[in-house]
Amino acid sequence: xxxxxxxxFLDILRVPSLTIESGRITSLLGASxxxxxxxxxxxxxxxxxxxxxxxxxxxxLREIDSVLHRREVLMLSQTPVMFEGSVRDNLLAGxxxxxxxxxxxxxxxxxxxxxxxxxxxxxxxxxxxxGEKQRLALGRVLLLDAPVYLMDEPSSSLDEDxxxxxxxxxxxxxxxxxxxxxxxxxxxxxxxKYSDDxxxxxxxxxxxxxx
Amino acid sequence: MNGVRELTILQVALAYxxxxxVLAIVRARGIRREKEILLAxxxxxxxxxxxxxxxxxxxxxxxPFITVGIIILMEVFAVxxxxxxxxxxxxxxxxxxxxxxxxxxxxxxxxYFLLVVVRISPWYDPQYFIPIAGMIVGNSMTGxxxxxxxxxxxxxxxxxxxxxxxxxxxAPQEAVRDILNTTFDSAIMPTINSMLGMGIVFLPGMxxxxxxxxxxxxxxxxxxxxxxxGIFGSVALCVILTIQLGIRTFFNKEQQLR
Ligand SMILES: Nc1ncnc2c1ncn2[C@@H]1O[C@H](COP(=O)(O)OP(=O)(O)O)[C@@H](O)[C@H]1O
Ligand SMILES: [Mg+2]
Numbered sequence: 131x132x133x134x135x136x137x138x139f140l141d142i143l144r145v146p147s148l149t150i151e152s153g154r155i156t157s158l159l160g161a162s163x164x165x166x167x168x169x170x171x172x173x174x175x176x177x178x179x180x181x182x183x184x185x186x187x188x189x190x191l192r193e194i195d196s197v198l199h200r201r202e203v204l205m206l207s208q209t210p211v212m213f214e215g216s217v218r219d220n221l222l223a224g225x226x227x228x229x230x231x232x233x234x235x236x237x238x239x240x241x242x243x244x245x246x247x248x249x250x251x252x253x254x255x256x257x258x259x260x261g262e263k264q265r266l267a268l269g270r271v272l273l274l275d276a277p278v279y280l281m282d283e284p285s286s287s288l289d290e291d292x293x294x295x296x297x298x299x300x301x302x303x304x305x306x307x308x309x310x311x312x313x314x315x316x317x318x319x320x321x322x323k324y325s326d327d328x329x330x331x332x333x334x335x336x337x338x339x340x341x
Numbered sequence: 342m343n344g345v346r347e348l349t350i351l352q353v354a355l356a357y358x359x360x361x362x363v364l365a366i367v368r369a370r371g372i373r374r375e376k377e378i379l380l381a382x383x384x385x386x387x388x389x390x391x392x393x394x395x396x397x398x399x400x401x402x403x404x405p406f407i408t409v410g411i412i413i414l415m416e417v418f419a420v421x422x423x424x425x426x427x428x429x430x431x432x433x434x435x436x437x438x439x440x441x442x443x444x445x446x447x448x449x450x451x452x453y454f455l456l457v458v459v460r461i462s463p464w465y466d467p468q469y470f471i472p473i474a475g476m477i478v479g480n481s482m483t484g485x486x487x488x489x490x491x492x493x494x495x496x497x498x499x500x501x502x503x504x505x506x507x508x509x510x511x512a513p514q515e516a517v518r519d520i521l522n523t524t525f526d527s528a529i530m531p532t533i534n535s536m537l538g539m540g541i542v543f544l545p546g547m548x549x550x551x552x553x554x555x556x557x558x559x560x561x562x563x564x565x566x567x568x569x570x571g572i573f574g575s576v577a578l579c580v581i582l583t584i585q586l587g588i589r590t591f592f593n594k595e596q597q598l599r
Binding site for chain 2: 174175176177178192196197200201204205207211213223224227228270271274
């Protein structure tokens with residue numbers, strides 16, 4: 131699905147050679163500040179490599195329209211950013227930006243249930259805690275249909291039970307629909323449990339590692 | 342109507358009594374602003390006297406080169422006033438956008454106003470050209486300053502939301518829609534408010550000047566309405582140009598935030 135060819139991003143990260151396979155779950159491991167988020171942002175074209183080339187389905191990323199690409203390679207940010215308004219407004223934000231039709235409230239409520247967020251749709255987002263915002267941001271991304279999902283530490287501010295439940299559901303859903311997932315985590319246990327492939331960043335170099 | 346009642350130098354000097362009163366008050370209260378007050382009053386006087394003589398000369402010797410030269414000076418002055426206000430906070434690209442927006446927006450409205458609405462002849466008649474250009478450029482400059490402030494503030498404060506919108510697949514124009522609307526609003530509101538209050542809360546300077554110098558109030562009002570609409574059009578056009586061109590300078594061609 132993705133292929134890196136001698137990629138460098140400033141002096142922060144090098145990816146000499148790497149492929150990310152379609153229809154699989156790839157975990158991205160590395161210490162804090164090692165460049166995991168940066169690598170993810172190169173995949174959805176939020177930033178572009180300083181040197182080298184990334185291919186998506188064998189086409190160079192720089193030839194692909196950035197906006198359309200981000201709709202296909204959908205990222206869940208590390209820190210949840212909320213837009214002004216209610217839980218409903220935030221769930222619908224992605225669809226609003228893409229000018230797609232909104233689903234019924236029942237679909238939205240089911241999504242809240244799926245990400246284990248027990249709040250009414252009309253609740254103003256300012257009242258949510260950090261962990262609740264993170265689950266809302268996840269729900270917002272899962273409402274959008276995309277072949278590739280990039281998730282940047284989706285469970286970092288959740289307690290262990292909720293984290294396990296949420297990641298269980300994400301991975302089950304990805305496998306069921308045959309999607310591709312790149313999951314950033316700093317937990318080796320999570321990586322081993324859920325992923326088909328593991329990529330690790332060490333000393334500013336990203337490389338595939340045996341599972 | 343009566344002719345104009347000329348003010349003698351002595352009469353003008355009598356108006357300085359206001360300054361003396363204020364000076365006495367600040368001195369008594371220990372507010373150390375005497376120097377600024379004196380400097381402002383004296384500078385204002387000298388500048389206006391010089392401009393007065395300059396205008397007399399220019400009006401008596403109409404010349405297209407002088408008129409064009411003066412309008413260019415005004416534009417340059419307006420552009421650099423905005424730059425100075427945002428010292429060190431504007432990218433080179435945004436500066437170019439500001440210069441292009443002020444000059445094209447004001448010139449377009451100015452020429453439409455003078456040649457289509459007022460129909461002056463010759464086209465460079467300084468008696469009309471210069472004061473009207475001054476009003477249009479001055480007001481547009483204020484509008485653009487407000488717009489640039491709101492735009493740069495918005496892009497700083499709401500950077501995370503803009504970025505999140507891009508991540509969710511928004512086109513840049515969509516990601517910044519709220520910021521652009523707020524910017525347009527804050528840049529254009531003062532002009533709208535002054536139209537709302539005009540004639541009730543205050544009499545605009547140009548009209549007052551014309552009335553004082555003997556023009557029929559109805560004629561002065563007709564001019565005021567026309568010039569107000571001209572100013573409104575120019576402010577709006579300049580602000581729209583600045584916003585639409587300016588917002589692009591925050592993104593690169595791969596639709597990423599710079
Ligand atoms: N556009 C950029 N310009 C300069 N430095 C950056 C940029 N993006 C990220 N960095 C730096 O790169 C390093 C890695 O960041 P990041 O990818 O967020 O790490 P991680 O997600 O693994 O914690 C950090 O030190 C960060 O400050
Ligand atoms: Mg990170």
